[in-house]
Amino acid sequence: MAARTPVTRDLVACCSPVRATMPDEMQAEVLAQTFAALADPIRLRLLAFIASANADEVCACDLLEPSGRSQPTVSHHMKILIEAGLITREKRGLWVWYRIVPTRLDALRIVLG
Amino acid sequence: MAARTPVTRDLVACCSPVRATMPDEMQAEVLAQTFAALADPIRLRLLAFIASANADEVCACDLLEPSGRSQPTVSHHMKILIEAGLITREKRGLWVWYRIVPTRLDALRIVLG
DNA sequence: TCAGTAGATTGACGTTTGTCGATGCAGTTA
DNA sequence: TAACTGCATCGACAAACGTCAATCTACTGA
Numbered sequence: 001m002a003a004r005t006p007v008t009r010d011l012v013a014c015c016s017p018v019r020a021t022m023p024d025e026m027q028a029e030v031l032a033q034t035f036a037a038l039a040d041p042i043r044l045r046l047l048a049f050i051a052s053a054n055a056d057e058v059c060a061c062d063l064l065e066p067s068g069r070s071q072p073t074v075s076h077h078m079k080i081l082i083e084a085g086l087i088t089r090e091k092r093g094l095w096v097w098y099r100i101v102p103t104r105l106d107a108l109r110i111v112l113g
Numbered sequence: 114m115a116a117r118t119p120v121t122r123d124l125v126a127c128c129s130p131v132r133a134t135m136p137d138e139m140q141a142e143v144l145a146q147t148f149a150a151l152a153d154p155i156r157l158r159l160l161a162f163i164a165s166a167n168a169d170e171v172c173a174c175d176l177l178e179p180s181g182r183s184q185p186t187v188s189h190h191m192k193i194l195i196e197a198g199l200i201t202r203e204k205r206g207l208w209v210w211y212r213i214v215p216t217r218l219d220a221l222r223i224v225l226g
Numbered sequence: 227t228c229a230g231t232a233g234a235t236t237g238a239c240g241t242t243t244g245t246c247g248a249t250g251c252a253g254t255t256a
Numbered sequence: 257t258a259a260c261t262g263c264a265t266c267g268a269c270a271a272a273c274g275t276c277a278a279t280c281t282a283c284t285g286a
Contacts, residue, residue, distance in 0.1 A: 018175045020166035028154035028161075035157075039149035040274080041141035048141075053133035060233065062131045070276050075234055077274090094232045094283055105225045112222045153244080173263065183246050188264055190244085207253060207262050228286090235280070242273070250265070256258090 031111060034104075037084035042067055043077045047086060051100050060096040144224060147217075150197035155180055156190045160199060164213050173209040 023031075038044060046067060050058045063074050078098065081087045085104045090097045136144075151157060159180060163171045176187050191211065194200045198217045203210045 018166055018168065018171060020162045020171065020175075022158040022162045022179050025154060025158075028157045032152050032154040032157050035148050036152035039145050039152040041138060041145040042274085044141045044145050044148075045135040045138075049133045049135045053131055055131065058131060058133065062133075066135050069274095071233070072235080072277080073275055079234085091233085091282085096233065102226075109222045109225045112218045112225070149243095155244085182244095184263070185247080185265080186245055192264085204252085204263085209263065229284105230286105231282100231284080233281090233283105236278085238277095239275085240273105241275100243271080245269085245271100247268095248266085251263090252261100253263105254259105254261075256260100 034084045034086075034108065037080050037086060040077065040080075042069060042073075043081055046074070046077060047081060047100065050087065050098055057090075057097040057099045060098065063098075147197045147199075147221065150193050150199060153190065153193075155182060155186075156194055159187070159190060160194060160213065163200065163211055170203075170210040170212045173211065176211075 022028075038047070046063055049063065049066060060074070060078070063078075064071060067074055069077075078087070078089065082089055086101055088099045088101060090099070135141075151160070159176055162176065162179060173187070173191070176191075177184055180187055182190075191200070191202070195202055199214055201212050201214060203212070
């Protein structure tokens with residue numbers, strides 16, 4: 001909260017020295033990719049659906065109808081959520097079951113605050 | 114946490130009734146757009162830079178060099194952050210000053226958990 | 227085996243996004 | 257007023273993204 005200039009603002013010469021840091025490009029790239037997984041309305045709805053389920057896992061077949069998207073499209077979005085570490089996938093028999101990864105959401109929350 | 118089937122898992126008939134809800138498309142759209150603002154490494158770095166500054170606001174001219182992008186590109190990214198409600202912009206004289214909006218980050222944190 | 231099924235992958239297409247050079251606009255200085 | 261400056265907007269382009277029909281793969285049950 002310290003003023004950049006001690007007493008008055010200098011309207012002529014802007015930019016007295018700023019002390020601030022940027023995360024390096026690689027860090028930012030990884031984090032951006034995680035947020036990108038949340039940057040699509042269908043993926044947000046899929047994630048919220050699983051998070052709100054009465055069971056701790058949800059069958060893939062339950063995601064098609066409420067999402068209103070084709071099977072390949074839903075599969076594609078789930079893959080992106082998995083690669084972002086937000087959910088896990090487990091195949092049992094013919095079916096696939098998804099689980100959210102709470103620690104990953106915790107990590108994002110920490111970044112934001 | 115209740116098991117979907119009381120005792121054993123049914124490997125034949127998947128999908129005993131799931132109780133879960135999806136946010137409607139409009140809600141998801143708005144939220145996705147906010148996360149999309151965080152889904153670019155340059156924007157994350159710009160935001161982190163302002164958030165970490167020793168002053169509570171940062172001049173636009175201080176963002177060019179550390180970001181390594183052209184002036185129009187930085188201006189474009191800042192506009193997206195503003196439209197997402199993550200920062201504010203104030204013009205004073207020839208210069209523009211940016212501030213983060215802490216309440217907006219709070220809101221996102223709540224959504225995540 | 228072999229037919230049937232759930233979900234992943236592929237290929238193609240239109241849309242959106244990140245980028246920068248050129249230009250426009252508001253504000254300052256003389 | 258005129259010259260100058262910092263930032264926004266425009267126009268163009270390549271890359272990335274969301275979508276679905278068609279196909280492939282892994283698994284089941286007979």
